[in-house]
Amino acid sequence: MPVEYYENVWHNGKFIPWEQATIHVASHVISYASCLFEGIRCYETPQGPAIFRLKDHTERLIDSCKIYRMELEYSREHLQQAMIELVRLNKARHCYIRPLALRGYGEVGVNPLGNPIEVYLLAWRWGKYLGDEALKKGVDVCVSSWQRIAPNTLPAMGKASANYMNAQLIQMEAQVNGYVEGIALDTSGHVSEGSGENIFVIRDGKIFTPPLGSSILPGVTRDTVITLARELGYTLVEQMIAREMLYIADEIFFTGTAAEITPIRSVDRIVVGGGEPGPISRRLQEKFLAIVEGRAEDKYGWLTLCDQPVAARH
Numbered sequence: 001m002p003v004e005y006y007e008n009v010w011h012n013g014k015f016i017p018w019e020q021a022t023i024h025v026a027s028h029v030i031s032y033a034s035c036l037f038e039g040i041r042c043y044e045t046p047q048g049p050a051i052f053r054l055k056d057h058t059e060r061l062i063d064s065c066k067i068y069r070m071e072l073e074y075s076r077e078h079l080q081q082a083m084i085e086l087v088r089l090n091k092a093r094h095c096y097i098r099p100l101a102l103r104g105y106g107e108v109g110v111n112p113l114g115n116p117i118e119v120y121l122l123a124w125r126w127g128k129y130l131g132d133e134a135l136k137k138g139v140d141v142c143v144s145s146w147q148r149i150a151p152n153t154l155p156a157m158g159k160a161s162a163n164y165m166n167a168q169l170i171q172m173e174a175q176v177n178g179y180v181e182g183i184a185l186d187t188s189g190h191v192s193e194g195s196g197e198n199i200f201v202i203r204d205g206k207i208f209t210p211p212l213g214s215s216i217l218p219g220v221t222r223d224t225v226i227t228l229a230r231e232l233g234y235t236l237v238e239q240m241i242a243r244e245m246l247y248i249a250d251e252i253f254f255t256g257t258a259a260e261i262t263p264i265r266s267v268d269r270i271v272v273g274g275g276e277p278g279p280i281s282r283r284l285q286e287k288f289l290a291i292v293e294g295r296a297e298d299k300y301g302w303l304t305l306c307d308q309p310v311a312a313r314h
C-alpha cells in the first residue's frame, strides 16, 4: 500500500518536500544500519491534533542515540517543537510521526564517527497496524522460532534500525504461516515481546509483563498501560514469563504506538481465554483510547495539543 505521506519533511532544521527527503546509497546507514528512530502517534481530538507522549518518545530517541555515541545538534525541546510544527505545517488532523537520526554520506568503513548525522522528521497517515478488526476482535499470533536479540549483542533498549532485521524475521515467519504477528522469546526462553509490540499476560486477575531484562524495548505504551492498570487498582507485576503462560492465560494483549492495545485471541492456535478480548484488556483499551482521543481527562499530561499557543502546551 503506498504511504499516505504528508508533504513537508523536517531535515536538520529546515522543511523540505517529501520527494527531496532522499539520501545517497553510499550513506553509512545503508550498509551498516546506523539509524535510531521513533514512532509517535498524533491523535485527532476535539481540541485539535494532539501528539501522544511527545516528551517520552523524544527522550527515548536521544537515549537511543546516546547508546550509539551519536550526539544530536538539537535539544529535546527543539525536536519537540519541530514535531509540533510538522503537524501544523502539514495541517494534519492525525498522523504517525517518524523521527530518524542516521549516519549519512561521508566515510564508507564500519567506524561511523566520521559520517554526518542527519535528522529527519516525517509524518504519514497510518490506520490500525495489525488490521482494522484487530483492536475489536483480537489477533491470532504464534511464538516465533526466532529469538529476540541477546543481551550485550544489539542493545534492546535502543530503538535502532538494526534491531528491526530481527523483527522482520519474526514478522515474516508469522505472516507466511498465517499469523498476524510473532512473539519472540528471549535467549533464556522467556517471553520477550512481539516484533513491534510489548506484551501483557493476564491470569487470575493479575497482569504480568516481561521486565526490561527480557530484551524488550521500553515501550511508551507499555508504561502507559502499567500506569493505567495500577490506577484502576489491578495488580501488575513486571516479571519473567514462561512460554507456557501464553497457553494458559485468561487474556493477552500487545501494546505499541502502532498497535495501540491489541488483544490476542490465540497463540499457536491455542485459544486464549474465551477466544475474544477479555474484560481487563477491554477496560484498559477503552481507558487508553478515551485519553488519546481527548474524551477523558489527560491527568498525566500525555497529550501535546499542536494547535494551542505555546504557553498552553505541555
Ligand SMILES: Cc1ncc(COP(=O)(O)O)c(C=O)c1O
Binding pocket: 039, 167, 193, 194, 195, 196, 197, 198, 216, 217, 218, 219, 220, 221, 222, 255, 256, 257, 258
Ligand atoms: C520491538 C518493539 N517493542 C515494543 C514497541 C512498543 O513501543 P511503544 O509503545 O513505545 O511504541 C515497539 C514499537 O515501537 C517495538 O518496535
